[in-house]
Each structure stands twice: as structure tokens, then as C-alpha cells.
Amino acid sequence: MRIVHWLVPVLLAIMCGCAAKPPTAQWPHLSGAVLTDQGAPASLETVVAKARSADFVLLGEGHTNLCDHAVQAQILEHLAQTGHRFSIGLEMLPVPAQPALDRFASKEISLDTLEQEINWRQNWGHPFHFYQPVFEIAARYNLPLVALNLPRHVLVAARDGLAHDLPAHEQAMLPKKLIPVHPAQEHALREQADMHLAMHTAGPGAASAQGRPVTQAAQRFFLVQALWDSTMAEHALAGRATWGLPMVILAGAGHVEHGWGIASRIHALEPSATILGLVPVRDEKDFARQTGQPALAGELMYVYCAAQHRSRLGMHVVFADQTVRVTEIIPDSPADKAGLHAEDRLIAAGGKPLATATDLHFAAMAASRAQQPLALTVQRGTQILHLMLPLQ
Numbered sequence: 001m002r003i004v005h006w007l008v009p010v011l012l013a014i015m016c017g018c019a020a021k022p023p024t025a026q027w028p029h030l031s032g033a034v035l036t037d038q039g040a041p042a043s044l045e046t047v048v049a050k051a052r053s054a055d056f057v058l059l060g061e062g063h064t065n066l067c068d069h070a071v072q073a074q075i076l077e078h079l080a081q082t083g084h085r086f087s088i089g090l091e092m093l094p095v096p097a098q099p100a101l102d103r104f105a106s107k108e109i110s111l112d113t114l115e116q117e118i119n120w121r122q123n124w125g126h127p128f129h130f131y132q133p134v135f136e137i138a139a140r141y142n143l144p145l146v147a148l149n150l151p152r153h154v155l156v157a158a159r160d161g162l163a164h165d166l167p168a169h170e171q172a173m174l175p176k177k178l179i180p181v182h183p184a185q186e187h188a189l190r191e192q193a194d195m196h197l198a199m200h201t202a203g204p205g206a207a208s209a210q211g212r213p214v215t216q217a218a219q220r221f222f223l224v225q226a227l228w229d230s231t232m233a234e235h236a237l238a239g240r241a242t243w244g245l246p247m248v249i250l251a252g253a254g255h256v257e258h259g260w261g262i263a264s265r266i267h268a269l270e271p272s273a274t275i276l277g278l279v280p281v282r283d284e285k286d287f288a289r290q291t292g293q294p295a296l297a298g299e300l301m302y303v304y305c306a307a308q309h310r311s312r313l314g315m316h317v318v319f320a321d322q323t324v325r326v327t328e329i330i331p332d333s334p335a336d337k338a339g340l341h342a343e344d345r346l347i348a349a350g351g352k353p354l355a356t357a358t359d360l361h362f363a364a365m366a367a368s369r370a371q372q373p374l375a376l377t378v379q380r381g382t383q384i385l386h387l388m389l390p391l392q
Contacts, residue, residue, distance in 0.1 A: 030304045031067060031304065031305060031306060032067055032070060032071055032303070032304070032305060033303070033304050034047050034071070034278065034301055034302070034303050035281075035287070035301065035302045035303070035304060036301060036302075037291045037300065037301070037302070039287065039291075042301065044074070044075075044078055047075060047278075047301065048075070048078050048079050048082060048084075050276050050299070050301070051075065051079050051084075051248070051276055052079065052082065052084050053274065054246065054274045054275060054276040054298075054299075055240065055246050055247075055273045055274045055275065056236060056240075056246065056247050056248075056249060056262075056263070056266055056273060056274070056275045056276070056298075057086075057246070057247070057248045057249065057275075057276045057277075057278070058248075058249045058251060058255070058256045058262055058263060058275065058276070058277040058278065058298075059071075059072045059075065059076075059248060059249065059250050059251075059256075059278050060251060060252065060253035060255070060256035060257065060277065060278060060279045060280050060303075061250065061251070061252060061253060061280060062252070062253060062280055062305075062307070062308075063126045063130075063252060064126060064130075064308070064309050064310045065280065065305055065307070065308050065309075066130070066308065066310070066316075067305030067306070067308065068253075068280050068303065068305050069130050069131070069133070071278075071303050071305065072134065072250060073133040073134065073137065075248075075278070076088070076133075076134060076137045076248060077133075077137055079248070080137060080140075080141040080143065085143075085245050086143060086245050086246045086247060086248050087143060087144040087145070087146050087239055087240070087243045087245045087246075087247045087248070088134065088137075088138055088143055088144070088145050088146065088247070088248050088249075088250065089146045089148045089232070089235070089236050089239060089247045089248065089249035089250070089251075090134075090145060090146065090147055090148055090149075090249075090250055091148055091149055091228075091232060091249070091250060091251035091252060091255065092120075092123070092124045092126075092131065092149070092250070093118060093120075093123055093124065093147035093148070093149060094123055094147060094149045094150055094151040094152075094154075094173075095147050095148075095149070095150070095151070095173050095235065096147075096151060097118045097119065097123060097147045098146070098147045100114070100117040100118045101118065101145040101146070101147060103117070104117070104135070104138075104139070104145065105138070105139075105142070105143075105144055105145060107139075111132070111135055111136065111139060114135060115128045123151075123152075127310075131250075134250065144239075144243050144245065146235065146236070146239035146243075146247065147235070148231070148232040148235045148236060148239075148249070148251075149228070149231065149232060149235075150173055150174070150227065150228070150231050151170070151173070154166060154170050154173055154174065155224065155227055155228070158174055158223075158227055159220060159223055159224055159227065173231070174227070174231065175227065175230035175231045175233075175234050176234060177230065177234070177269070178226055178227065178230050179226060179229070179230045179233075179264070179265050179268055179269075180222070180226050181222045181225055181226050181260075182260055182264060182296060184258065184260065184293070184296065185225070185258070185260040185261075186218075186222065188254075189218060189221045189222055189225060190218045190221070225254075225261070228255065228261075229255055229260075229261040229262050229264075229265050230265050232249070232251065232255070232262050232265075233262050233265030233266045233268075233269060234265075234269065236249060236262065236266060237266065237269055237270055237273075249262060253279060253280045256277045256278070256279050257277075257279045257290060258279075258290070258293065258295060258296055258300075259275070259277060259295035259296040259297040259298050259300060260296050263275045263277055263295075263296070263297040263298040264296045264297040266297070267297035267298065274298070275297060275298030275299070276298060276299050276300075276301070277295070277298055277299070277300045277301070278300075278301050278302070278303050279300055279301070279302050279303065280302075280303050280304075280305055281302045281303065281304055281305075282304075282305070282306060282307040282319070283306070283307075283320070283321075287302060287304070290302060306318050306319060306320035307319035307320070307356070307357050308327075309357055309360075310328075311335065313333060313334040313335050313389060313391070314329060314330035314332075314333020314334055314335035314336055315328065315329055315330070315333070315335035315340055316328040316329075317346065317360070319355075319356055319357050322355045323345055323355070324345065324346040324347075324354045324355070324359075324360065325343070325344070325345050325346070326340055326341070326342055326343065326344040326345075326346065327342060327343070328342055329341060329342055334389060334390050334391075335389060337390070338373075338376075338387050338388060338389040338390065339385070339387050340376075340378065340387060340389070341380060343380075344378045344379070344380050345378065345379040345380075346360070346376060346377075346378060347377045347378065347379050347384070348376070348377035349363035349364070349374060349375065349376055349377075350362075350363035350364075350366055350367055350374060350375055351375060364391065367391055368391050372391075373388040373389055373390045373391060374388070374389040374390075374391055375387075375388055375389075376388070376389055
């Protein structure tokens with residue numbers, strides 16, 4: 001059975017003689033391709049060979065990006081097919097899920113019951129079927145699975161300075177050495193803090209006018225990121241010691257890009273460890289941003305998958321070439337009831353033009369705060385339609 005039949009097509013293209021960054025016209029045709037830092041598409045054999053020689057391979061993802069998940073599954077499958085033995089580390093699951101993962105690995109529980117056994121919905125929330133191919137590969141090739149993260153309430157307690165109130169077994173989950181955010185990462189985290197603040201206040205630009213709240217929000221982002229990455233690095237090293245195997249880690253792109261996150265902590269704790277990171281990039285501008293500075297730790301390659309999002313309102317949208325295109329509508333969902341169709345192009349939301357995921361987020365947040373449906377302007381063929389998408 002093909003494990004990725006439900007995922008978008010992936011082209012791990014084999015192209016030769018391409019030493020420079022791809023020209024603009026080529027980008028839309030590179031979906032799923034792994035690129036070097038010079039922009040040359042790398043063959044699957046090259047990627048697998050590099051992965052086989054690394055102690056840790058970090059596969060970054062946008063959690064709702066189906067292309068990212070497809071590339072992860074293909075790399076895991078081909079790496080296992082070569083006979084390479086490795087464990088799979090998961091950002092998605094907290095340490096208390098480990099006993100259930102071990103029972104799954106020993107065939108005591110099946111894939112049909114795994115989602116419930118690991119309390120997936122509460123621990124992670126993104127659809128389990130996005131990650132199901134990973135668990136299928138682990139079962140087929142007898143690969144150990146390792147939970148790397150903190151339970152949410154433990155993270156919150158540590159963030160708020162209340163870790164001392166936790167029971168001893170939960171305090172033991174916290175990193176023994178909290179490695180602070182590297183200065184090079186602070187600017188990116190500050191931008192995220194500004195965006196989150198703006199989305200909950202008056203829209204784009206609101207945060208920049210409020211110096212003190214931004215500073216507090218940024219500091220919380222710094223601490224949470226340090227807790228996440230320090231914890232996952234320590235548990236990754238512990239997992240490698242337990243199983244005596246290299247590890248492939250699945251984690252959000254923010255934990256992989258520039259070698260800032262998990263890789264830099266692994267390197268700090270074990271300088272001899274060899275690390276390969278695969279970072280998702282969404283367009284040429286993002287590729288230039290990612291490759292504009294050297295990796296803080298390990299070697300990096302890049303996976304081109306256009307930005308996309310599967311909304312809980314029942315639509316899957318792809319952001320590419322300054323357009324927002326609907327690729328799927330879930331039957332009987334709010335998006336379906338609003339009259340949206342697959343292949344519709346979203347032109348505006350809340351009366352403002354759409355080009356990026358951020359534009360759509362801000363428009364949805366504004367409509368939600370006003371307790372109103374989201375007004376969408378849609379191009380369907382030669383028609384321009386005005387639809388109302390309920391958010392409640």
C-alpha cells in the first residue's frame with residue numbers, strides 16, 4: 001500500500017548541472033524538491049546519503065503543510081529502504097506519551113488505537129492523518145519512536161516561574177541545562193511576538209507602537225523557545241543513547257531553520273554530533289532569507305513547498321506567486337456551506353487584498369473579534385463572487 005497516496009505530489013527531482021539559484025520561472029515547478037544552499041535541486045540519493053552519515057537529521061515542517069509532510073514521509077521511507085537503522089524523534093508528543101509509543105513499537109497496540117493511546121488530539125491537535133505515514137513507516141521497519149517535548153502545563157509552569165510547584169517527576173522533564181536563545185534568533189522571535197500581539201489588538205503595525213508590551217511578549221517567546229529546544233535536544237541525545245541509533249527528528253520549521261533551535265543545543269551538549277537539517281522554504285524570498293546567513297550548527301538543506309494551510313473551517317489553501325488558491329473543500333464544512341469551491345482564488349478578505357497567509361490571519365482575527373463572518377472576495381473562472389464565511 002502506498003503510504004502517501006493522500007498527500008500532494010512530491011518531486012524530489014534529479015537535475016544536473018544546476019549550480020546557481022533557480023530562475024524565477026522555475027520555482028513553481030520545484031514543489032517538493034530538496035535544494036542545496038546554492039539552489040541546486042539535490043537527488044533523493046544525495047539526501048539519503050547525507051542523512052545516513054549524520055547522528056541527527058532534523059526534518060522541519062509547517063504543521064498544516066501537506067507538501068512538507070509528504071517530503072518527510074518520502075525521506076523516511078527511502079532512508080529505511082536502504083537498511084539504515086534509526087529512531088524517529090517527535091516534537092509533537094510530550095515525554096509522558098513514551099510508554100504508549102513503546103507499546104506500539106512492540107506491537108502491543110495497533111495503529112488503529114495509537115491515536116487514542118497517545119492522546120494525540122489533546123497533546124498536538126493537528127490532524128493525526130497528516131502524521132499517519134510516519135507511524136506506518138516506523139511499524140513497517142521496526143523503528144523506535146521517541147517523544148521529545150514537554151507537556152503543555154509543564155511548559156507553562158516553567159515559563160511563568162512556577163516549576164517549583166510541579167511534582168518531582170514533572171520537574172525531571174525540564175531541561176537540566178536551559179540554553180538561552182542565540183542573539184541571532186532574537187530578531188525573528190521578536191517579529192513573531194509583534195505579530196501575535198498585533199493579531200490580538202488592532203491589526204498589522206499595532207505592536208510596533210507599544211514598546212513595553214512587545215518587550216514582555218518577546219521575552220516570553222525567548223524563554224518558551226529555549227525551554228522547547230533545550231528539552232528536545234536533551235531528550236534526543238537521551239534517545240540516541242537508549243537505542244544506540246542515530247535519530248531523525250520531526251519538528252516545526254522554527255526549531256530547525258538556521259541551526260538556531262534543536263541543532264545548536266545538541267551541538268552545545270555534544271559538540272562531536274553531526275547534524276543535517278532540512279528547512280522548508282516557501283518562495284524565492286524565503287529561500288534568500290534562509291540562506292542569507294551561515295548555519296549556527298550542522299549542515300542545512302532546503303525543501304521548497306509553497307505556503308499552504310488547512311483551515312479548521314474546512315478549506316485547504318495554497319499561497320504561491322502572490323495568489324491564494326483553494327485546493328480542497330471539506331463537505332458540509334463552514335467553507336462548503338459558504339459556497340467556496342476547489343480552485344477558487346481568494347482575492348480579498350475583510351475588504352483587504354490577500355497575498356500571504358498573514359493577510360488571511362489578520363482578516364479572520366478582525367472578523368472574529370467583531371463576531372461577524374469573514375467577508376471573502378473570490379474569483380471563480382471569469383466570475384467575481386462575494387461570499388460570507390461563518391467563523392463561529
